[in-house]
Amino acid sequence: MSATIENGPSPVTAAPPRAYSRWTSLAVLCAGTLMTVLDGTVVTVALPAVQRDLGFGGAGLAWVVNAYLIAFGGLLLLTGRLGDLVGRKRMFTAGLAVFTVASVLCGTATGQATLIAARALQGAGGAMASAVVLGMLVALFPEPREQGRAIAVFSAVGAAGGALGTFLGGALTQALNWHWIFLINLPIGVAAWTSAVRILPPERGEGLGKGADYPGAALVTGALMLTVYVIVGAGDTSLPATLLLAALALALFTAFALRQARAVRPLLRLRLFRSRLLTGTNAVQVLMIATMYGFQFVGALYLQRVLGYGALATGTAFLPAPVVIGLLMLGLSARTVARFGPYRVLLAGLGLITAGMALLSRAGADGSYTADVLPAMLLLGAGFAAAMPALTGLAMSGARAEDAGLASGLFNTTQVVGGSLGLAALTALAACRTGALLDRGAELVPATAEGYRLAFRVAAGIAVAALVLAAAVLRPRRDLTPR
Structure with missing residues (x-):
């Protein structure tokens, strides 16, 4: 292709x-x-x-x-x-x-x-x-x-x-x-x-x-809203209630899929998911965005609660990330994709994201911004700058012209789902680890730092999963490098 x-x-x-x-x-x-x-x-x-x-x-x-x-x-x-x-x-x-x-x-x-x-x-x-x-x-x-x-x-x-x-x-x-x-x-x-x-x-x-298809619209909107609610509200809801709501969301998605398969004018053409590129890129994006949200939110908490940064200092500390992303995306990304093809650039970007999260997982209670956070931030920024445009191009190449708006909406939806999943899972893991250490008599700052380290290690594992999935599913059936 x-x-x-x-x-x-x-x-x-x-x-x-x-x-x-x-x-x-x-x-x-x-x-x-x-x-x-x-x-x-x-x-x-x-x-x-x-x-x-x-x-x-x-x-x-x-x-x-x-x-x-x-x-x-x-x-x-x-x-x-x-x-x-x-x-x-x-x-x-x-x-x-x-x-x-x-x-x-x-x-x-x-x-x-x-x-x-x-x-x-x-x-x-x-x-x-x-x-x-x-x-x-x-x-x-x-x-x-x-x-x-x-x-x-x-x-x-x-x-x-x-x-x-x-x-x-x-x-x-x-x-x-x-x-x-x-x-x-x-x-x-x-x-x-x-x-x-x-x-x-x-x-x-x-x-x-x-x-x-208004009934179909009601079903899919309800299913998506309920899914996001289950993800972001899992920490405040009992396990039985969370499982019940998740089952209801799955039932709504199933009813929506059945209706779309039979509707004369479906809201969502199910043939869209026959595209290997469209389906695969959205799955990879869920994992990649979960990793990046882990860095963005848990990293900000690490700066504030472990290193003692204030609100303005935390925001300033994150400025190198958009600078790196902007410079690389605007200066190199399009030319790199044109030369090497989106598949290779995507894998390289995911590799850099994995390395950045692995490096960040070393940051402890005695860590510092310049030694532990900044190098990881630069790797993550460079990796995202490479991966995101390549992934976007592959995703939209899997949709027909008449489905472009729907494909765009789907791609944005998986960003929200991935970010919500990453934020909910990683913050919950960090809180559980910190709570367990505090129960054993650990001091607050070291226990908090260890909780964040666990979150960063899990995020690195999610990035590895994204890399493996992209390598397996998005591999070109023939050379993707433009002639």
Whole structure:
């Protein structure tokens, strides 16, 4: 199979945009994506301030994050398909509008219920905007080399935005207050929406009559939301209740699959999963993103609770990661993929991620940022910069043009699932290990550090699993290097 992404311009696009406007359109898509990506991490460092101001308990505070994740992860697949039907530009601009309004509601919230509800609305707007971006990108850039460069730019923005969110969250919270981590989205959102309306090429979708399977939509949205809820809320729910909810989610997925197999106009064409590339890349992404979320969140906790860093210092300490990711993705990624092929670049990137997590697992109570954290961060950044664009290109090459929005939504969905799984599993392992050591009489800081070391070792194992899976499933049936 060729490395060329064979989607080409979507048949529902009005006209191929001119060359100069395509790169301007990419800038608009990146700006909208950056706003939603930043919000996924910017709130993390500000949570203690939110807790003090609004009086959240431990369990309630988790819902400031969980409400966003459940709405975002649950709606990605549906909004991706609806983008194919009503037009991806319409879905993207509507998502930006909803996200911006919800951000203002978050920033002006004075009560717990208001903030949680607004965060859920933010997640819905983020899903609407994010689900269709990759589909728009492959339609804008059908030529393989240009598409590779565009994917590298887009991936750099998304990857760097996650790390920048940690810095901005600490800076805004410390300099002003936590409200501004949301209010800052108002001018950005208005500018992004205005630019999107004016610059993005017009599209007319296939029409809701071509795939408006509303019962199927209800089933898959409910199943995805319940799945994310089970993952992020497992620590606060009893084991029997967690197993019951997981079984219910599986039953909803089964009912959805049966309906799609028989529906005249299915929401999700099951033939999509016959693509080895699409299915394999999404499975690899779940494992890779679980590893990277482990680094991002558990690493931030290690800096704060073991090394004693404050919110701003923690955010600043993470800045080398987006710098490395941005430089490598923009400077080398597209050319490297063009020369060696996405399969080889993906394996090399996953190898670097594995090495970075293994190195980080050496950090203990007497560790230091320069000796233990920074070298691992540079390896992880370089590995992600190599792996993510290659994985994205392979994933989208496995979808037909008419399924581009759905494939984009699916790819974003597995990011959320992988991140949620990694965060829930690794933080639970760290907490259990720390608790067991404290019960044996260990001191708090060494016990905490040992818990994080266990999480980092498990994350390294997950990265190895991603590498093995990619090597086995995504191996090209013939040379993927472009001629």
